[in-house]
Amino acid sequence: MDDYIDDIIKQVDLSNPRSLNESVYQGFKKSIIDGIIPVGERLNEKELSRRLNISRTPVREATKHLIEDKLVEYIPKRGVIVKKISxxxxxxxxxxxxxxxxxxxxxxxxxxxxxxxxxxxxxxxxxxxxxxxxxxxxxxxxxxxxxxxxxxxxxxxxxxxxxxxxxxxxxxxxxxxxxxxxxxxxxxxxxxxxxxxxxxxxxxxxxxxxxxxxxxxxxxxxxxxxxxxxxxxxxxxxx
The missing domain is CATH 1.20.120.530 (GntR ligand-binding domain-like)
Structure with a gap:
C-alpha cells in the first residue's frame, strides 16, 4: 500500500466543510473507483488513520459504507479487500x-x-x-x-x-x-x-x-x- 497511499491521501479533502467521516468515505471511494487502490488490496485501517493523522473511527465508518456500496468486502483472516468487478x-x-x-x-x-x-x-x-x-x-x-x-x-x-x-x-x-x-x-x-x-x-x-x-x-x-x-x-x- 505504501506505493500509492500518498495518492489515496490526496483524494481525502480534510478541509472540506462536510463531516470528517464523509470526507474520508468520499476520498476512499474515489480512490477505488479511479483505480488508485488495486483490486484485491487490503485496506489497512491502522496505517491509513496514521498517515491521515486522524482516529480510526472515520476510517472504520468509511470502510463500513464501502462494504454497503459493494466496492470492498470483508474476508476472514485477510480483512477488508477491494472487490473485483463481476x-x-x-x-x-x-x-x-x-x-x-x-x-x-x-x-x-x-x-x-x-x-x-x-x-x-x-x-x-x-x-x-x-x-x-x-x-x-x-x-x-x-x-x-x-x-x-x-x-x-x-x-x-x-x-x-x-x-x-x-x-x-x-x-x-x-x-x-x-x-x-x-x-x-x-x-x-x-x-x-x-x-x-x-x-x-x-x-x-x-x-x-x-x-x-x-x-x-x-x-x-x-x-x-x-x-x-x-x-x-x-x-x-x-x-
Missing amino acids: KDDVIEIYKLRKNLDSLAAIEAMKHMTASDYQEFYKILDDTEKLWLNDKIDETIQMFKVFNEKVYLKSEMPRLKAIISELREYLKRFRIISLQDPERCKRALFEHRKMIILMEKGQKENLVELIHKHLNFSEKHIIIALENQMKGLKQPHVKS
Whole structure:
C-alpha cells in the first residue's frame, strides 16, 4: 500500500466543510473507483488513520459504507479487500442505466424546443468532425456532453444525480478500451438517431434504441471482463 497511499491521501479533502467521516468515505471511494487502490488490496485501517493523522473511527465508518456500496468486502483472516468487478456488477449497472437513460430521454422530449434540437445536431456535427480527424479522446468527451445535455433537458435533477452516480461506478471498468474508432462511429450514429426519434416524438422506438445502444456496450464490457480473467486480449464485438 505504501506505493500509492500518498495518492489515496490526496483524494481525502480534510478541509472540506462536510463531516470528517464523509470526507474520508468520499476520498476512499474515489480512490477505488479511479483505480488508485488495486483490486484485491487490503485496506489497512491502522496505517491509513496514521498517515491521515486522524482516529480510526472515520476510517472504520468509511470502510463500513464501502462494504454497503459493494466496492470492498470483508474476508476472514485477510480483512477488508477491494472487490473485483463481476459480470453481475456490469449487468446490474446497465439494467439501471437502460431504464434511467430511457426515462431521461422521454422527459427531455417534453421540454425541448426547436432551438434545443438544433443545438443537439450542432453537438453531433462537432463530434463527427472530431471522429473523422481521429481525435478519439475529444470524441469521447463530446459523447459526455451529449449525455449531460439530455439529463439537463429532462429537468429532473434527482434523476441526473442518480445517473451521475452510476456513471462514476462505470469508471471501474477501465479494462475496457473506449478508444476503438468503430465503437465511436456506432455511438455517434445511434446518438444522432436518438435525437431524430426524440424530435419525432417516437417514444417506443427511442426506448428500443437506447436499450440496444447500451446492450452493445454491456456486451462489450462483459466479454472484455471475461477475457481479462483468462488473460486474453479484448476482442472486437460484432452487433
